[in-house]
Amino acid sequence: KEYGERHRDHAGNLPVDDLAAKLADVDALVAGDRNRPIVLYCRSGGRAARAKALLVEAGFRQVTNLGGIDDWTRP
Numbered sequence: 001k002e003y004g005e006r007h008r009d010h011a012g013n014l015p016v017d018d019l020a021a022k023l024a025d026v027d028a029l030v031a032g033d034r035n036r037p038i039v040l041y042c043r044s045g046g047r048a049a050r051a052k053a054l055l056v057e058a059g060f061r062q063v064t065n066l067g068g069i070d071d072w073t074r075p
Helices: 016-029 047-057
Strands: 036-042 062-067
Touching: 016 036, 016 047, 036 047, 047 062
Parallel strands: 036 062
Antiparallel strands: none
16 A cells, blocks of 8 residues: 555565565566665565565675655655
């Protein structure tokens, strides 16, 4: 729902609760290069932090959590 209301241009949407099961999709997005940068955000930053931990544990090396979209955009 949040993604539909507001998101950064060209951002994808992969809910953190689905992330573990969709690591192959993330691999495809980075063309199999786990050194490519991945930037995460959510409404407040908490889910992005969970997603970052999962991705780092899975071997992705350049994962950045921008935090919460509410912190750096206006509705």
